[in-house]
Amino acid sequence: xxxxxxxxxxxxxxxxxxxxxxxxxxxxxxxxxxxxxxxxxxxxxxxxxxxxxxxxxxxxxxxxxxxxxxxxxxxxxxxxxxxxxxxxxxxxxxxxxxxxxxxxxxxxxxxxxxxxxxxxxxxxxxxxxxxxxxxxxxxxxxxxxxxxxxxxxxxxxxxxxxxxxxxxxxxxxxxxxxxxxxxxxxxxxxxxxxxxxxxxxxxxxxxxxxxxxxxxxxxxxxxxxxxxxxxxxxxxxxxxxxxxxxxxxxxxxxxxxxxxxxxxxxxxxxxxxxxxxxxxxxxxxxxxxxxxxxxxxxxxxxxxxxxxxxxxxxxxxxxxxxxxxxxxxxxxxxxxxxxxxxxxxxxxxxxxxxxxxxxxxxxxxxxxxxxxxxxxxxxxxxxxxxxxxxxxxxxxxxxxxxxxxxxxxxxxxxxxxxxxxxxxxxxxxxxxxxxxxxxxxxxxxxxxxxxxxxxxxxxxxxxxxxxxxxxxxxxxxxxxxxxxxxxxxxxxxxxxxxxxxxxxxxxxxxxxxxxxxxxxxxxxxxxxxxxxxxxxxxxxxxxxxxxxxxxxxxxxxxxxxxxxxxxxxxxxxxxxxxxxxxxxxxxxxxxxxxxxxxxxxxxxxxxxxx
Numbered sequence: 001x002x003x004x005x006x007x008x009x010x011x012x013x014x015x016x017x018x019x020x021x022x023x024x025x026x027x028x029x030x031x032x033x034x035x036x037x038x039x040x041x042x043x044x045x046x047x048x049x050x051x052x053x054x055x056x057x058x059x060x061x062x063x064x065x066x067x068x069x070x071x072x073x074x075x076x077x078x079x080x081x082x083x084x085x086x087x088x089x090x091x092x093x094x095x096x097x098x099x100x101x102x103x104x105x106x107x108x109x110x111x112x113x114x115x116x117x118x119x120x121x122x123x124x125x126x127x128x129x130x131x132x133x134x135x136x137x138x139x140x141x142x143x144x145x146x147x148x149x150x151x152x153x154x155x156x157x158x159x160x161x162x163x164x165x166x167x168x169x170x171x172x173x174x175x176x177x178x179x180x181x182x183x184x185x186x187x188x189x190x191x192x193x194x195x196x197x198x199x200x201x202x203x204x205x206x207x208x209x210x211x212x213x214x215x216x217x218x219x220x221x222x223x224x225x226x227x228x229x230x231x232x233x234x235x236x237x238x239x240x241x242x243x244x245x246x247x248x249x250x251x252x253x254x255x256x257x258x259x260x261x262x263x264x265x266x267x268x269x270x271x272x273x274x275x276x277x278x279x280x281x282x283x284x285x286x287x288x289x290x291x292x293x294x295x296x297x298x299x300x301x302x303x304x305x306x307x308x309x310x311x312x313x314x315x316x317x318x319x320x321x322x323x324x325x326x327x328x329x330x331x332x333x334x335x336x337x338x339x340x341x342x343x344x345x346x347x348x349x350x351x352x353x354x355x356x357x358x359x360x361x362x363x364x365x366x367x368x369x370x371x372x373x374x375x376x377x378x379x380x381x382x383x384x385x386x387x388x389x390x391x392x393x394x395x396x397x398x399x400x401x402x403x404x405x406x407x408x409x410x411x412x413x414x415x416x417x418x419x420x421x422x423x424x425x426x427x428x429x430x431x432x433x434x435x436x437x438x439x440x441x442x443x444x445x446x447x448x449x450x451x452x453x454x455x456x457x458x459x460x461x462x463x464x465x466x467x468x469x470x471x472x473x474x475x476x477x478x479x480x481x482x483x484x485x486x487x488x489x490x491x492x493x494x495x496x497x498x499x500x501x502x503x504x505x506x507x508x509x510x511x512x513x514x515x516x517x518x519x520x521x522x523x524x525x526x527x528x529x530x531x532x533x534x535x536x537x538x539x540x541x542x543x544x545x546x547x548x549x550x551x552x553x554x555x556x557x558x559x560x561x562x563x564x565x566x567x568x569x570x571x572x573x574x575x576x577x578x579x580x581x582x583x584x585x586x587x588x589x590x591x592x593x594x595x596x597x598x599x600x601x602x603x604x605x606x607x608x609x610x
Contacts, residue, residue: 014323016338017056018293020311021063021073021082021101022326023335025049027308039210041237041261043117043142043158043186044094045071051084053103053339054326063103069094074120075101075337077344083109083119083139096141098165101339109165113175114145115156120190122162122220125347127174132349136166140178140196140220142186148392151183151203151412152211156395158184160198162220176352178222180437180458182390182412183211187239194345196220197228197249199239202455213237215251221350222460229273234266242290249273250280250290250298260334262286265300265314282319289335290314299325299336311336353462359434360464364483365426366442368469373451382450385428386441387417388604389502390456413610415502416600419443420492426469427483431493434461441603442470446573447596448564449603504610505600507546514597515545518588532557546608560606563599572598 025046049071053061063082064070070086079101086097094115099106110116119141126132141163144156151157160179168174179185183201190196200216214230215238229238229249237256241249247270254263265280265287281287288301288309298314302321310327314320326333366382391413417438420430432438437456441449451470459465504510515534523534523545534545549557549568557568564574572588573595590598604610 014325016293016313016325019056019339020054020299020325021075021337021339022052022054022060022311022333023049023071023073024052024328024331024333025071027328027330027332029306039237039256040259041239041256042155042259044115045069045085045117046259047090049334051082053101054336060326061103063099066106068092070097071334072118073335073337075339076121077342079339079341083121085117085119085141096139109139109163110141110143113161114143114147116141116143116145116161117158118142118186118188120188120196122190122196123194123345123347125220125350127176127221127350127352127354128168128171129353134168134171135347136164136168138162138164138220140188140190142188146177146392147395148182149395150201155184157182157392158186160185160188160196176221176354177435178218178220179225180222180435181456182392182437183456185216187241189241189243190220190345191217191243192343192345194220194348195224197241199237199241200455210236213239213256215239215241215249219348219350221348221352222458223351223463223465225457225465227274229268229277231277233277234279235263237261237263240289242292243270244292244298245294245296247271250292252287252290254286258286260288262288262301262303265290280314280316280319285321287314291335291337293338294340294342299338301332301334301336303332309333351463352460356462357434358431359459359461360429360431361459362429362464362466362483362485363427363440363470364466364468364479366422366428366470367426369451377450379426380424381444382422382426382442383445384419384443384447385422385430386419386443386449386600386603387430387432387438388441389415389417389433390437390439391415413504414506414604414607415504415610416604417502419447423484425484427485429483429485429488429492432459434459434463440470444564446564446599448569448573448599449562450564452561452603503600505597505604506607506610507543507601508609510597511601512543512545514590514594515543518590518594519545550606558602558606560602561604563602566602569599569602 026048047069049069050062051064051070051073067086067088070084072085074083082099084097085094094117095108096110096116096119097108122138122140124135124137126135128134142158142160144158148157159177161175161177163175181200185198185200188196188198195217197215197217199213202212215228217228218225234253235255237254238251241251248267250267252263253266267278267280269276285304291299300312300314301309302312303309308329309332311325311333312321313323315322367377420428422428437458439453442451444450519534522529523532525535537544559566563569572590
């Protein structure tokens with residue numbers, strides 16, 4: 001039974017037929033970034049927040065009075081318990097807690113595992129083969145436990161984790177990392193079928209200076225990862241998704257220029273998410289945290305401007321906020337969840353094998369792609385696939401230095417896992433290190449990148465991942481055929497372990513020795529051949545040769561990410577376009593390994609150090 005205070009003079013309350021769990025923080029004016037286009041969203045809750053229960057009659061009860069900060073509640077399937085992120089004191093990290101629906105019997109679930117946020121209940125599931133008898137309750141949350149910079153080098157990278165809150169016989173409590181993106185994954189939501197949809201920060205695509213924040217979907221153990229929805233329409237940031245009873249997904253889309261990420265509402269259908277976007281909200285104001293009611297209505301956190309955020313029923317037909325359920329001038333209401341029992345999703349028999357260190361990747365056809373450049377590929381153009389590993393930079397270590405012309409570094413080190421042959425039908429199959437973020441480059445006969453994947457993928461331990469193509473239409477089904485890679489009944493193995501043997505392909509280790517031994521005698525100082533000075537500069541952050549090759553004069557000697565379009569490669573590898581002997585270097589011949597080092601360095605972004 002809830003006991004509390006009736007509405008004060010500062011509150012507006014119009015009841016629903018349900019008790020609501022509310023997340024509140026002291027009201028403050030919206031803090032928008034002063035620089036247009038700068039991503040400012042932060043999943044870390046504002047301090048001094050609290051979790052409350054609001055009865056249908058308007059009685060508000062604070063459920064977390066003993067916490068200095070509490071936020072992000074999630075109600076269990078039977079509506080008897082609440083997960084939340086909380087801090088008892090200012091010096092504490094954020095941990096995941098659970099309490100009864102009336103605020104009693106609080107217990108801490110995480111400890112010494114970074115800042116843990118955004119909890120949610122998962123179905124009862126099992127992870128122990130062969131009989132999978134250990135069916136227990138699991139939860140998910142996000143954490144910065146990996147102690148790594150995000151790809152921009154500004155914040156801690158976050159990943160999504162799963163944890164059992166009922167002990168497993170002989171194993172106790174198990175915490176598994178589910179996502180391995182090198183930027184951040186956050187804002188997870190459990191769908192009615194048990195999968196998890198979340199926002200993932202991904203590197204910018206062609207022609208776009210800023211990153212994208214698509215909605216990805218996966219099983220809670222990290223298997224079955226797929227794109228759910230991505231578009232720059234309405235803003236590149238998509239998040240706070242919720243599933244509606246009519247099998248549509250409602251979410252907030254914005255440019256992410258505020259700390260909370262508030263924006264407008266949109267929805268897509270589960271049948272065709274990539275091609276069914278519909279803008280829902282119209283008019284002024286911004287929205288946060290849409291959540292459904294059992295009768296199909298939509299609760300939102302809404303603010304018309306600088307007034308406090310209110311919980312409203314969104315009028316989908318009008319595209320405007322409708323009935324105000326709760327508003328307090330002193331508090332921002334950020335999230336409201338209906339306290340009502342709902343069906344539990346089907347559980348998962350996890351295929352992840354914790355003892356394994358490898359996983360399998362099978363690509364059906366690299367020529368199946370919706371990228372404009374790939375449309376021009378002919379069967380046989382792609383000879384090999386290069387797999388590039390991303391290694392995060394730990395926050396406890398030294399971050400990478402910025403490259404010339406860049407204000408901030410990319411805090412991800414790159415190493416080449418290896419190359420795998422692509423069969424004539426476009427297929428390849430490879431065994432790779434598991435739980436390792438990587439991307440794929442398609443290479444031509446000279447070993448140069450024709451196409452480079454944008455974004456990181458991974459394969460979980462002991463599992464297999466199959467992809468139809470390279471950036472293919474996600475609504476296509478594969479042709480029912482056996483690929484040539486499968487017919488060989490063996491997979492190429494890319495295991496250059498130990499890790500110290502994986503090729504860094506950077507200037508400092510791979511290219512500088514070539515410059516020193518074969519270039520500097522002619523390209524030195526004021527009399528440098530062709531005006532290209534490759535002399536040493538011990539006082540600078542980088543060797544002068546590195547800066548000179550990257551900056552160029554007129555046509556670029558080096559085009560980062562594209563060896564095939566770099567003058568340096570024409571001169572030493574291609575010997576000029578066509579027969580272009582005029583562009584061939586007149587004095588120096590490189591070995592096959594040196595040519596390969598130049599190509600790999602440029603294709604991997606022409607970095608100083610990896």
